[in-house]
Amino acid sequence: AQTVTQSQPEMSVQEAETVTLSCTYDTSESNYYLFWYKQPPSRQMILVIRQEAYKQQNATENRFSVNFQKAAKSFSLKISDSQLGDTAMYFCASHTGTASKLTFGTGTRLQVTL
Amino acid sequence: DAGVTQSPTHLIKTRGQHVTLRCSPISGHKSVSWYQQVLGQGPQFIFQYYEKEERGRGNFPDRFSARQFPNYSSELNVNALLLGDSALYLCASSFGHYSNQPQHFGDGTRLSIL
Numbered sequence: 001a002q003t004v005t006q007s008q009p010e011m012s013v014q015e016a017e018t019v020t021l022s023c024t025y026d027t028s029e030s031n032y033y034l035f036w037y038k039q040p041p042s043r044q045m046i047l048v049i050r051q052e053a054y055k056q057q058n059a060t061e062n063r064f065s066v067n068f069q070k071a072a073k074s075f076s077l078k079i080s081d082s083q084l085g086d087t088a089m090y091f092c093a094s095h096t097g098t099a100s101k102l103t104f105g106t107g108t109r110l111q112v113t114l
Numbered sequence: 115d116a117g118v119t120q121s122p123t124h125l126i127k128t129r130g131q132h133v134t135l136r137c138s139p140i141s142g143h144k145s146v147s148w149y150q151q152v153l154g155q156g157p158q159f160i161f162q163y164y165e166k167e168e169r170g171r172g173n174f175p176d177r178f179s180a181r182q183f184p185n186y187s188s189e190l191n192v193n194a195l196l197l198g199d200s201a202l203y204l205c206a207s208s209f210g211h212y213s214n215q216p217q218h219f220g221d222g223t224r225l226s227i228l
Binding site for chain 2: 004033035037042043044045046047050052091093101102103104105106107
């Protein structure tokens with residue numbers, strides 16, 4: 001069984017600063033994918049970034065990057081130059097096998113302040 | 115191109131009733147997955163359908179059922195509603211059912227049980 005753990009229920013960061021959201025996971029699969037999704041109050045789940053487990057290079061999407069530590073089963077999200085629009089719930093998720101089943105963590109509520 | 119569309123956006127039912135939620139995937143996507151998101155938690159996987167066949171099922175009672183139509187749209191049915199079924203129900207689509215293909219979510223249906 002897969003599990004995803006997010007140990008930070010809430011975080012706050014000032015605009016233009018950098019923040020890191022933590023995530024750990026557990027899986028017995030050798031090939032899997034990891035994702036960070038953003039869910040603003042509008043409630044739509046938006047894909048932020050994804051990482052393929054067999055790739056050693058950390059994924060980057062503009063201001064968003066990950067620190068993927070496969071041996072430690074850690075997958076943190078770094079948001080640089082935080083913007084007010086980054087305020088949202090952030091969910092870490094894993095995906096293995098041929099079934100389109102995403103396993104989500106409990107989320108981190110991020111508040112970006114002036 | 116239109117994203118994943120779900121209807122209705124909000125629904126109020128009473129205990130014991132049944133409900134049908136609908137989802138239209140992104141054009142060209144053949145896989146549809148359903149998730150339940152209880153307030154304050156991450157989404158939980160309910161079903162995945164690909165090419166009109168069930169490819170995955172989460173740990174939900176038989177009161178929950180789904181189907182996919184030839185145009186790849188999908189319905190989620192819940193019978194004998196309980197108070198605990200109150201949640202945001204999310205639909206996600208992807209081109210195929212493999213883990214390397216990102217899922218795109220709709221805005222969800224907010225189901226409230228009185």
